[in-house]
Amino acid sequence: MxxxxxxxxxxxxxxxxxxxxxxxxxxxxxxxxxxxxxxxxxxxxxxxxxxxxxxxxxHPRIVEAVKRQLEDFSHVCFQVTPHENYVALAERLNAIAPISGPAKTMLASTGAEAVENAVKVARIFTGRPGIISFSGGFHGRTHMGMALTGKAVPYKKGFGPFPADIYNVAFPNLYHGTSSGESIKALKALFKYQADPSTIAGIIIEPVQGEGGFNIAPFDFLDALRSLCDEHGIVLIADEIQTGFARTGKLFALEHAGIKADVVTLAKGLAGGLPLSAIVGRADIMDASGPGGLGGTYAGNPVACAAAHTVLDIIADExxxxxxxxxxxxxxxxxxxxxxxxxxxxxxxxxxxxxxxxxxxxxxxxxxxxxxxxxxxxxxxxxxxxxxxxxxxxxxxxxxxxxxxxxxxxxxxxxxxxxxxxxxxxxxxxx
CATH class of the missing domain: 3.90.1150.10 (Aspartate Aminotransferase, domain 1)
Known part of the structure; x- marks a missing residue:
């Protein structure tokens, strides 16, 4: 050994x-x-x-669900031969995600993929390029993920240049001296001096920052952010990759604030250890892309989907x-x-x-x-x-x-x- x-x-x-x-x-x-x-x-x-x-x-129920699925098939690629596990999981996520109105779900493999696709659908839906993120935020290690991430070392140092039309403003953190009002003021200043809101496709935020230090977005700030997005036709993207699936005492952290997002990114706790992520969004936003614009070879792997169904059952049953x-x-x-x-x-x-x-x-x-x-x-x-x-x-x-x-x-x-x-x-x- x-x-x-x-x-x-x-x-x-x-x-x-x-x-x-x-x-x-x-x-x-x-x-x-x-x-x-x-x-x-x-x-x-x-x-x-x-x-x-x-x-x-x-968890024994997840182990059994995985074994059962492996007896049927481990991979077929949803874009080649679709399978019910994917469709049924999308239906379940559409019903529970903090999205206003009819929703649709795309499955992927990693959190970074979820973020990338959230940006894609926000851009094609609005016809705008700009994305706003927050200091201290973490959204993955792809180039888009790094561009959105609000921490230079170790995530961004030496890996540039990064995608254009990405803006970063201060996250509200009273312990470190930034109030909700000051963050909203910074957003409005960005709209005035750097990028007109008519050029902004989406704003992405973690309701509780993960890598940034478990900083909780004040509920009044999230409410104000929702209003700003509504005012300017901006897609509000909630990154619930680390906060999702009962971690914060609610199925999703946004529920604490009582607001809805336009798009939610999910991963981590979704499939009990198997690689699976999801982008859940308003149906009109998710349908903006034509066939072939979204997808991935391993996206919605049937074994991971089987595990995810069981995770949702366990969260409810236990x-x-x-x-x-x-x-x-x-x-x-x-x-x-x-x-x-x-x-x-x-x-x-x-x-x-x-x-x-x-x-x-x-x-x-x-x-x-x-x-x-x-x-x-x-x-x-x-x-x-x-x-x-x-x-x-x-x-x-x-x-x-x-x-x-x-x-x-x-x-x-x-x-x-x-x-x-x-x-x-x-x-x-x-x-």
């Missing part, structure tokens, strides 16, 4: 260094909210494959939206207790929706200066103690908590015990 260290040496020889790793833990097997490494060590998983296995690793709220309450409650401890003057902010939670580390609460070194030390200590955590944030000083929504209270509390011990150790080491 190869060790994680031996596998990593082989990885360094065989795989490009541009693919980063949150840990050096090489997975051997996984079950629900636990992973066992090639070295035989057990880890509590607070990453869930970056919010992909919301239904837990190897009430995973309520479970997300319960998990989030445990995590945020413990983080707020830690923030109140006098010997831990390092937690600047605790935030989250449902089980999409984060803590932002600072050098001291008064200055609010980001503390990425502490973040790295906490991650390392947590790995050593048997907990997988992920970082994020523009300054690399945020730890995000993304346990599977099927994790038990016992497992979540065990993970938070490890987090507390790791934070205490890291603070002590850096003093």
């Amino acid at each position: 190869a060790t994680s260290a031996e596998l990593h040496a082989r990885r360094m020889d065989a795989v490009p260094r541009g693919i980063g790793h949150a840990t050096l833990i090489y997975a051997k097997r996984a079950k629900n909210a636990e992973i066992w490494s090639e070295d035989g060590r057990r880890y509590i998983d607070f990453g869930a494959g970056i919010a992909v296995v919301n239904t837990g690793h190897q 009430d995973l939206c309520a479970r997300a709220d319960a998990i989030g309450s445990i995590i945020q409650g413990r983080c707020r207790e830690l923030a109140d401890r006098s010997n831990l003057n390092c937690i600047g902010d605790v935030r989250g929706l449902g089980a999409m939670c984060a803590v932002e580390f600072v050098k001291d609460v008064k200055s609010g200066e980001p503390a990425p070194e502490l973040t790295g030390a906490v991650l390392k200590a947590a790995n050593e103690r048997g907990l997988i955590l992920l970082s994020c944030g523009t300054y690399g000083n945020v730890i995000r908590f993304l346990p599977p929504l099927t994790a038990s209270d016992e497992i979540v509390r065990e993970g938070m015990d490890i987090f507390e011990a790791s934070l205490t150790e890291a603070v002590s080491r850096l003093q």
Whole structure:
């Protein structure tokens, strides 16, 4: 049996260094909210494959659905011989996505593909070129995805030039000094000085930023954004790739704000670990392209579709939206207790929706200066103690908590015990 260290040496020889790793833990097997490494060590998983296995690793119902589909066929290409699994999944997503009016769905394979196609349909529907995104946003590693992403390092540095007619404005983040009103003002200034709104096809936003630091878009801002898009005929694109499928305590994060988008991009939690994404939009927008303008060889793979149907069933049957709220309450409650401890003057902010939670580390609460070194030390200590955590944030000083929504209270509390011990150790080491 190869060790994680031996596998990593082989990885360094065989795989490009541009693919980063949150840990050096090489997975051997996984079950629900636990992973066992090639070295035989057990880890509590607070990453869930970056919010992909919301239904837990190897959920038995998903495993059975995949096996059943494999007995029939694994691939036929929807553009060659269509299949019912694709059509039925589109029908289900059309019925539940936060879209106003009749909807249609296109399936793809990755989140970046979903974003690319959302931009395509917005442009062909409006006949306009411009797309607006927000600082701190993350929308993928394709050239269009990078152009829309509001963080230069490591995602954009050295990869330009990027597609034209992309504009970026400040995301509303009160902790970092930007109000909803100021962001709306920045948008209106963009319309006045850089691009007339008649040239803007779409505005894309994450209701809760993922890589940007789990920053929650204020609900009043999302409402104002909806009004601006309506006023100027702009397509509002909600990137729910990380927030979707019960992660935030609602099926989709937009539901917290009570607004509808024109197009929604989905991926990650959609198919329980199999590669599948979706673009759900108003029927008139999705129908703007002629036949052949949309599609992909692996898009809507039948095995992934079978898994996605089961994911939707599990979310409903096991009430995973309520479970997300319960998990989030445990995590945020413990983080707020830690923030109140006098010997831990390092937690600047605790935030989250449902089980999409984060803590932002600072050098001291008064200055609010980001503390990425502490973040790295906490991650390392947590790995050593048997907990997988992920970082994020523009300054690399945020730890995000993304346990599977099927994790038990016992497992979540065990993970938070490890987090507390790791934070205490890291603070002590850096003093």
